Amino acid sequence: MSGLADFRGRWFVVKIGGELAQDRPRLAASVGAAVRAFRDAGIRVAVIHGGGPQATELQKKLGLQPRMVAGRRYTDEATLEVMKMSLAGQVSVDVAAAFRLAGVPALCTTGMSAGLIQARRRPPKVMSGAGPEPVDLGLVGDVVGVDTDMFGRIADAGLVPVLGSLAGDDQGQAFNINADTVATRVAAKLGAAKLFLVSNVPGVLANKDDASTRLPTLTPIQAREKIANGVIQGGMIPKVEESLEMLEEGIEAIHIVGLSPPDALLHEAERPGSHGTAFLRG
Numbered sequence: 001m002s003g004l005a006d007f008r009g010r011w012f013v014v015k016i017g018g019e020l021a022q023d024r025p026r027l028a029a030s031v032g033a034a035v036r037a038f039r040d041a042g043i044r045v046a047v048i049h050g051g052g053p054q055a056t057e058l059q060k061k062l063g064l065q066p067r068m069v070a071g072r073r074y075t076d077e078a079t080l081e082v083m084k085m086s087l088a089g090q091v092s093v094d095v096a097a098a099f100r101l102a103g104v105p106a107l108c109t110t111g112m113s114a115g116l117i118q119a120r121r122r123p124p125k126v127m128s129g130a131g132p133e134p135v136d137l138g139l140v141g142d143v144v145g146v147d148t149d150m151f152g153r154i155a156d157a158g159l160v161p162v163l164g165s166l167a168g169d170d171q172g173q174a175f176n177i178n179a180d181t182v183a184t185r186v187a188a189k190l191g192a193a194k195l196f197l198v199s200n201v202p203g204v205l206a207n208k209d210d211a212s213t214r215l216p217t218l219t220p221i222q223a224r225e226k227i228a229n230g231v232i233q234g235g236m237i238p239k240v241e242e243s244l245e246m247l248e249e250g251i252e253a254i255h256i257v258g259l260s261p262p263d264a265l266l267h268e269a270e271r272p273g274s275h276g277t278a279f280l281r282g
Contacts, residue, residue, distance in 0.1 A: 003269070003270035003271065004037065004038065004269065005041055005042075007041070007043050007193050007194070008042035008043060009042060009043075009044070010043060010044065010191075010192070010193040011043070011044045011045070011046065011187070011191065011192040011193065012038050012043050012044070012045050012046075012193065012194045012195075012196070012269070013045075013046050013047075013048065013183055013186055013187035013190065013192045013194070013195045013196070014031060014034075014035065014046070014047045014048070014183075014195075014196045014198060014265075015048045015049070015050075015179055015180060015182075015183035015196065016031055016047065016048075016049045016050070016095070016198045016199075017049075017050050017052065017179070017198070017200070018049065018051035018053050018054050018055070018091050018179075019053045019199065019200060020198065020199065020200070020259065021049065021051075021054075021091045021094040021095050021098065022053065022054075022094070024094055024097050024098040024101065025098075025101070026259060026262070027094075027098035027259075028098040028099070028101035028102040029102070029262045030198075030259045030262045030263070030265060031047075031098075031102075031198060031259070031265055032098055032099050032101065032102025032103075032104050033102055033262070034263070034265040034266040034269065035047065035099070035102070035104050035160060036102055036103055036104050037266055038269070039104070039160070044155040045155075045160050046151060046155075046160070046161050046162075046163070046190065047095075047106070047160060047161070047162040047163070048162075048163050048164075048179055048182050048183040048186060049087075049091055049092075049095055049162065049163070049164055049165070050087075050091075050164075050165055050178075050179030050180075051086040051087040051090070051165075051179075052073070054086040054091055055073070055079075055082050055083055055086040055087075058082050058085060058086055058090075059079065059082050062078075062082065064078055064082065066079075069127070069130055069135055069137060070127045070130035070135065070237075070238070071234055071235035071237065071238055072127070072137055072140070072178060072238065073137075073140075073176065074137055074138050074140075075137060075138040075139040075140050075175075075176040076138050076139065077139065079138070079176070080139045080174065080175075080176055083166065083176045084166065084174065087110060087164030087165060087166055088109075088166065091164060092108045092109070092110070092162075092164050093108070095108055095162055096108040096162070099160070105158060105159050105160060106159070106160045106162045107154060107159040107160065107161055107162060108162040108163075108164075109161075109163060110163055110164040110165075110166040110167070111163050111164075111165065111166055111167035111177075111182060112166055112167060112168045112174055114147070115147055116146070116147050116150055116151070116161070116163065116167075117145070117146055117147075117163070117167035117182065117185075118143070118144050118145030118146070118147075118167065118168075118169065118170075119141030119142060119143055119144060119167035119168055119169060119175045119177060120141060120142055120144050120169055120175075121139065121140070121141060121142075121173075121175060122137060122140045122141060122142045122175075127238075139173075139174075139175055139176060140175060140176050140178075141167055141168075141175025141176065141177045142177075142181075143167065143177065143181065143182060143185035146185060146186050146189035146190070148189055148190055151190060163182070163186075165177045165178065165179040165181075165182040167182070178238065178242075180197060180238065180239050181238075181242055183195060184243065184245070184251075184254075185246075187246060188246045188249040188250060188251055191250060192252075193251075193253070194251075194252065194253050194254070194269060195243075195246065195251050195254045196254075196255045196257055196265060196268070196269070196276075197239060197243070197254070197255065197256045197257070198257055198258070198259065198265060199256075199258065200258055201236075201256065201258055202214050202257065202258035202260065202264070202275070202276060203215065203216075203256050203257060203258070203275075204218060204223075204226070204232060204236065204240065204256055204277040206231055208234075208236075214276075214277060215277050216273030216274070216277065217272070217277065217280055218277060218278075219279075219280060219281075220244050220247060220248075220279070220281070223240055223243075223244055223279065224244070227240065227241070239256065240279075243256075243279050244279070247279060247281050252281075253278055253279065254278070254279040255269075255272065255276045255277065255278050255279070256276050256277045256279075257275055257276030257277075258275075258276065
C-alpha cells in the first residue's frame with residue numbers, strides 16, 4: 001500500500017472495456033479489488049466503461065450490421081438507440097453488480113446524467129488508418145466539458161462515479177463517444193495522477209500475437225515511432241493517440257493493462273510498467 005499512499009486525495013481514472021463486464025466475478029476480483037484498495041488508500045476514483053461487444057451482439061439480434069471505421073463504430077440513429085440500451089442498461093447493471101461483489105459503492109450512470117460530461121457532435125476529420133479524407137462517424141461526440149465539481153461531490157459522498165460513455169449537449173441530444181476518449185478527457189479535467197485503460201490486452205505489444213513482447217514503458221516519441229512503423233496498429237492506434245494527447249494536458253501517467261493476473265491493475269498502479277505499458281512524459 002505504500003506506493004498508493006503518495007496519491008492520497010488525488011484522482012485515479014479507470015477505463016474498462018465492455019468485454020470485461022461479461023465476467024462479473026473476474027471483474028470484481030480484479031478491477032473491483034483494485035478500486036477498493038485505491039479508496040482505502042484515500043484516492044478518489046472515477047470509472048468509465050464501454051460496451052462494444054454487448055452493442056455489437058444487440059445490433060445483430062436486431063438485424064443491424066455494425067459498421068466500423070478505423071477502429072471506431074459509425075453511429076446512426078438506430079445504432080445510438082442500441083448504445084443507449086447497452087451502455088446505460090446491460091453493461092451499467094453488470095458493472096454495478098461486479099463492484100457490489102467487490103465491496104465498492106459504485107454510482108453507475110452515464111455522462112448524460114446531471115451534465116457530468118458535456119459533448120458536441122464530432123465534425124468529419126482525418127483519422128489514422130482511414131486514408132487521407134475526413135471521416136464522418138455520425139452521432140459520435142467530442143467531450144467539450146466535464147463537471148469536475150459534481151465529480152468531487154459524488155466522491156465526497158463516499159461513492160465511486162461509474163459512467164457509460166454517452167454524453168450530450170444542452171439541447172438534449174445524446175452522442176456515442178469512444179470510452180477511451182471519455183476516460184482521457186475526464187482524467188485530464190480532474191487532474192488525475194493516473195489513468196488506467198483496462199482490457200483483455202496486457203499492454204502495447206511489439207508482436208500483437210505474443211503477450212511476452214509487452215513494452216513496459218513508452219515515451220511519446222517512442223509511441224509515435226511505433227505507430228509510424230506499424231508496430232502499433234488497428235484499434236490500439238486511437239487508444240495510444242488519445243493517451244499521448246492527454247499526457248500533454250497534464251495527466252502524469254497513463255497505463256494500458258490487462259486482467260491477468262487478477263492483481264495486475266493494483267500492482268501496475270504501485271509499480272508502473274510491471275504489469276502493463278506505462279506512458280510517461282519523456
